[in-house]
Amino acid sequence: MNISTRIILVNTSLPANIGAAARAMKTMGLYDLVLVAPKQFPHADASSLASSASDVLANARVVATLEEAIADCQLVLGTSARNRTIGLPQLDARSAGSTAQQHEQAGAKVAIIFGREDRGLTNEELMLCHAHVFIPTNPVYGVLNVAAAVQVLAYEVRMACLLAEDTCDEFTGTYSQRPQPVPDPLEQQGMPITLVPWDEELVKGEDMTQFYEHCERTLIAVGFLDPENPRQIMTRLRRLFGRTRLDRPEYNLLRGFFKRVLALSGEKVGRGGVILTAKSSGKNDV
Structure with a gap:
């Protein structure tokens, strides 16, 4: 075996x-x-x-x-x-x-x-x-x-x-x-990890790395997270989404939400959630 x-x-x-x-x-x-x-x-x-x-x-x-x-x-x-x-x-x-x-x-x-x-x-x-x-x-x-x-x-x-x-x-x-x-x-745990009960692909680690970077940039853009004093906000969000175990449609939904919030906040967002700023070439995905 x-x-x-x-x-x-x-x-x-x-x-x-x-x-x-x-x-x-x-x-x-x-x-x-x-x-x-x-x-x-x-x-x-x-x-x-x-x-x-x-x-x-x-x-x-x-x-x-x-x-x-x-x-x-x-x-x-x-x-x-x-x-x-x-x-x-x-x-x-x-x-x-x-x-x-x-x-x-x-x-x-x-x-x-x-x-x-x-x-x-x-x-x-x-x-x-x-x-x-x-x-x-x-x-x-x-x-x-x-x-x-x-x-x-x-x-x-x-x-x-x-x-x-x-x-x-x-x-x-x-x-x-x-x-x-x-x-x-x-x-039996207070904060369980559960198997996704439908036939959708679970998101991989490399995608979640991009997800958290995108999430953090969004929170900074709307003034919810102060990068000089981040406290434990991202740590707690990592724990939250780690328990949730995002599948691919949920992941795409939230990435689309982050992209729209960034656009409304004045950030210029390219294809795939790339943040386009004056200092950015547009090649680095968040």
Whole structure:
């Protein structure tokens, strides 16, 4: 069973952790590894720790930014051991595995992000995610190596996939009866992420990057957002739209609204929402 969930490692310092994470992935049937600005890669330590998962390393993509890593993803889960001032919907590892499986079954591309060894993900990086994933470790000592955290999440994703279908038991060779449907864990959250209940395309990460830039420019143009004192307006809007999970028609509707508001405010708006000012060439989409 090959599972399409993407594992993203951000600014990993030790190449050995990259190799160990690749090994953890392959043992659970995950092969899509993306590295965001790793300190050292490729490296002999990564190859050594990967053992027989050298194919995962060989096919790993290295990108400069997290935005690039999630550009084609419709569900992004960020792992963190710390709560943040403005929180996202929270999922434990088991719920995250179930959620990833459900979204993948519906055709969405799913990514799980792991931060730096010493400080994890920044607030800005976590706000690119739809939910905050935590592993309920021992409260007295809850420190996990990044590769160990990858192993836990990869295992939960695999178990959710095995439970979702009638499959032959890989160890005993016997068939098991399909279990009763597992309730969507996100329905129990105060701020749920829900699957779009109709057949419309979910918007990808690269489109949402343009959406937030367009939204921010619109709020500035009408005087609602002061760029010198932005407070938490855009952070809260990111959380709001992250929970909403825009589909393509909704996205186009809101982009059209932003474009019209900007036009009424005096901004000259070109095709596709491009802002045309005296200093602009008209080539940079918002």
